[in-house]
Amino acid sequence: MTRTAARDAGFLLRNAVESLPEGALAAKLDTGRELRVKLGIDPTAPDIHLGHAVVLGKLREFQDMGNRVVLIVGDYTARVGDPSGRSATRPELPPETIDRNAETFKAQAFSILDPERTEVRRNGEWLDMAMEDLFRLARTATVAQLLERDDFARRYAAREPISVLELLYPLLQAYDSVAVRADVEIGGTDQKFNLLLGRDVQEAYGLEPQAILTMPILPGIDGVRRMSKSLDNYVGVAEPAPEIFGKLMRVPDDAMPAYYDLLLDGEATPGTPVEQKRRLAHRLAERFHGAEQAGLAEERFNRLHVERRAPEEVDEAILPEGAVVHLPAVIGEAFGITRSEARRLLAQGGVRLDGSPVTEAQLDLAADSLDGAVLQLGKRRFRRLRRAV
RNA sequence: GGGGGGAUGUCCGAGUGGUUAAAGGAGACGGGCUGUAAACCCGUUGGCUAUGCCUACGCAGGUUCGAAUCCUGCUCCCCCCA
Numbered sequence: 001m002t003r004t005a006a007r008d009a010g011f012l013l014r015n016a017v018e019s020l021p022e023g024a025l026a027a028k029l030d031t032g033r034e035l036r037v038k039l040g041i042d043p044t045a046p047d048i049h050l051g052h053a054v055v056l057g058k059l060r061e062f063q064d065m066g067n068r069v070v071l072i073v074g075d076y077t078a079r080v081g082d083p084s085g086r087s088a089t090r091p092e093l094p095p096e097t098i099d100r101n102a103e104t105f106k107a108q109a110f111s112i113l114d115p116e117r118t119e120v121r122r123n124g125e126w127l128d129m130a131m132e133d134l135f136r137l138a139r140t141a142t143v144a145q146l147l148e149r150d151d152f153a154r155r156y157a158a159r160e161p162i163s164v165l166e167l168l169y170p171l172l173q174a175y176d177s178v179a180v181r182a183d184v185e186i187g188g189t190d191q192k193f194n195l196l197l198g199r200d201v202q203e204a205y206g207l208e209p210q211a212i213l214t215m216p217i218l219p220g221i222d223g224v225r226r227m228s229k230s231l232d233n234y235v236g237v238a239e240p241a242p243e244i245f246g247k248l249m250r251v252p253d254d255a256m257p258a259y260y261d262l263l264l265d266g267e268a269t270p271g272t273p274v275e276q277k278r279r280l281a282h283r284l285a286e287r288f289h290g291a292e293q294a295g296l297a298e299e300r301f302n303r304l305h306v307e308r309r310a311p312e313e314v315d316e317a318i319l320p321e322g323a324v325v326h327l328p329a330v331i332g333e334a335f336g337i338t339r340s341e342a343r344r345l346l347a348q349g350g351v352r353l354d355g356s357p358v359t360e361a362q363l364d365l366a367a368d369s370l371d372g373a374v375l376q377l378g379k380r381r382f383r384r385l386r387r388a389v
Numbered sequence: 390g391g392g393g394g395g396a397u398g399u400c401c402g403a404g405u406g407g408u409u410a411a412a413g414g415a416g417a418c419g420g421g422c423u424g425u426a427a428a429c430c431c432g433u434u435g436g437c438u439a440u441g442c443c444u445a446c447g448c449a450g451g452u453u454c455g456a457a458u459c460c461u462g463c464u465c466c467c468c469c470c471a
Binding site: 160161221222223231232246247248249250251252253254255256272273274275277278281301304305306326338339340341343344345347348349350351377378379380 | 416417418419420424425426427428432433434435436437438439466467
């Protein structure tokens with residue numbers, strides 16, 4: 001074993017959960033050849049978020065050591081739905097949605113990965129196989145083995161439905177490893193079972209089994225559950241800088257260390273919690289949008305939440321026609337909420353016009369008086385009103 | 390093939406003929422406070438041409454003055470036996 005290989009392996013493992021089998025990763029690195037490091041992502045939602053960024057960041061490290069990343073866009077497996085960590089069967093997605101997501105996904109992934117050392121593949125290339133080939137694949141595992149998996153075991157015990165299709169999912173993912181001849185496969189800890197199964201299946205197909213590497217799961221901005229689009233607790237890497245900044249400012253204080261560990265490489269975190277969080281928000285906004293945008297995002301945040309003023313740039317909303325307009329209707333139109341919601345917000349003092357709270361008594365207003373005014377909903381939703389032309 | 394259980398609002402989950410737009414919780418939103426869109430406290434949470442009206446408890450019918458609650462058919466799900 002060369003010292004470089006051992007050192008690289010140590011570096012790669014520093015913030016990982018585990019790599020199996022023991023020593024396999026170092027041995028692969030020791031071969032000195034360009035390794036094929038696989039990551040599969042199902043484009044069930046269009047955006048890459050910080051949870052993905054953790055794993056993609058790890059792949060980038062592999063690339064920087066001269067290895068090749070094989071990014072598998074699971075256009076085919078997305079139609080099955082990964083049951084990992086799920087308590088229920090996923091809804092089916094129409095193929096057009098999957099295609100669209102896949103494209104956005106690829107583009108966003110390159111904000112982290114080095115395109116020169118990345119091979120992007122869609123697993124529809126090989127998973128759209130003949131029944132005969134599926135038989136061969138299906139023979140490589142038993143039902144008992146598949147039911148070993150945590151989530152299956154739990155759902156089975158709780159008498160919740162598990163479709164045969166879902167049961168098949170891990171095998172399909174495993175077959176990806178065969179198809180691309182992966183040397184290493186990366187995933188979150190929730191992927192451990194699938195990753196390990198990849199080894200068995202590769203062996204069954206006469207290939208050298210991959211080493212696996214699992215990364216911790218990044219908590220979402222609720223600080224509790226995993227970051228995920230469907231739980232709506234995510235920060236997308238393609239979101240505007242002010243969104244990234246603001247969302248990160250609301251992660252609970254005690255979830256901050258996880259973010260620092262996994263996204264900022266365990267960088268030291270001096271200062272009070274607010275200062276730490278500001279730095280976290282700034283650094284990540286900067287990573288995806290550059291220093292200037294990050295600075296502007298922070299200024300905007302200060303303006304909104306420290307100084308309590310409207311931002312400089314406010315989207316416009318057109319007033320309904322007529323000399324007199326009904327405020328709930330204006331609010332509803334401008335922010336895309338129902339009029340009933342607008343009325344409730346009014347009742348709760350959540351609506352301001354040019355900074356002053358609006359009371360329920362003033363529901364019908366002259367359109368002229370509203371032209372150019374800034375309508376505010378809560379602390380952070382603003383629209384500048386314009387008369388209909 | 391036989392038997393049993395279930396489907397409730399964004400989600401989970403009460404409710405078995407009448408103050409039920411439907412308990413409770415989660416989430417979300419608003420307000421207060423502040424060190425942040427943290428924490429904590431309070432409130433709101435179907436829609437609307439709004440002191441009222443409309444829609445809603447898997448789907449379609451029916452019984453009744455009145456149904457989420459009873460009956461019939463259908464769809465889907467779960468369990469047990471074979």
